Amino acid sequence: MRLLIVEDEKRLATALARGLAAEGYVVDLAHDGVSGLRLAQEQEYDLILLDIMLPGLNGYRVCGQLRAAGDTTQILMLTAKDGEYDEAEGLDTGADDYLTKPFSYVVLKARIRALLRRRPQTGPQVLRIGDLTVDPAARRVDRGGVDIALTTKEFAVLEHLVRHAGQVVSKADILAHVWDFAYDGDPNIVEVYVSALRRKLDVPFDRRSITTLRGAGYRLETDGGRDA
Numbered sequence: 001m002r003l004l005i006v007e008d009e010k011r012l013a014t015a016l017a018r019g020l021a022a023e024g025y026v027v028d029l030a031h032d033g034v035s036g037l038r039l040a041q042e043q044e045y046d047l048i049l050l051d052i053m054l055p056g057l058n059g060y061r062v063c064g065q066l067r068a069a070g071d072t073t074q075i076l077m078l079t080a081k082d083g084e085y086d087e088a089e090g091l092d093t094g095a096d097d098y099l100t101k102p103f104s105y106v107v108l109k110a111r112i113r114a115l116l117r118r119r120p121q122t123g124p125q126v127l128r129i130g131d132l133t134v135d136p137a138a139r140r141v142d143r144g145g146v147d148i149a150l151t152t153k154e155f156a157v158l159e160h161l162v163r164h165a166g167q168v169v170s171k172a173d174i175l176a177h178v179w180d181f182a183y184d185g186d187p188n189i190v191e192v193y194v195s196a197l198r199r200k201l202d203v204p205f206d207r208r209s210i211t212t213l214r215g216a217g218y219r220l221e222t223d224g225g226r227d228a
Helices: 010-022 033-042 059-068 084-092 105-118 152-163 171-178 189-205
Strands: 002-006 026-030 047-051 074-079 097-100 127-129 132-135 140-143 210-213 217-220
Touching: 002 010, 002 033, 010 026, 010 105, 026 033, 033 047, 033 059, 047 059, 047 105, 059 074, 074 105, 097 105, 127 152, 132 152, 140 189, 152 171, 152 189, 152 217, 171 189, 171 217, 189 210
Parallel strands: 002 026, 002 047, 047 074, 074 097
Antiparallel strands: 127 132, 132 140, 210 217
16 A cells, blocks of 8 residues: 655654555655645556645645546545644545544544545456466465465565556556655665565465566566466
């Protein structure tokens, strides 16, 4: 799941990003309304945490412009304003939920989970490729009924490949969907995680499900890598 935090209190934004990243989310940050709106328009997010009192463009206007453009991304507004009219205005501009500062981090996580559950399902909740089963909600993977333990990043890379099974997925595309927007490290990190997936998903089962297409990217075979 990819989240965008638009919050001008940089210490709070950084703390939230670190905490949510530890929960397995990919998190991008913006510290003003203009940058937040631009990121929301350019990238695809599962949920946006949107402060109201932002420099440049306030949260009401950011939310309103996204909704006017047909963007249905879940939006959770964060604000120090706690009046009922402020809450009503936030919801009327198209926000899906509203949380007043200071808030409990435990409550924030619960609100995020609740909002993500409300999203319309655009595909099967459990993904199956051959005898490989990936359950994004439970974060479980098994092959032929054998559970396979993956790290958070390994799971995210696999899920992206499974959702594009049979297609060539470039290294840049995996980086964009699994690592955050600000990642500027070695792009070869993708190779490290693909190799780890092969060791866990293929080698023990005598499969070749993840194919490398030199110069193009990777492809998860639609038959799960079974030998003909």
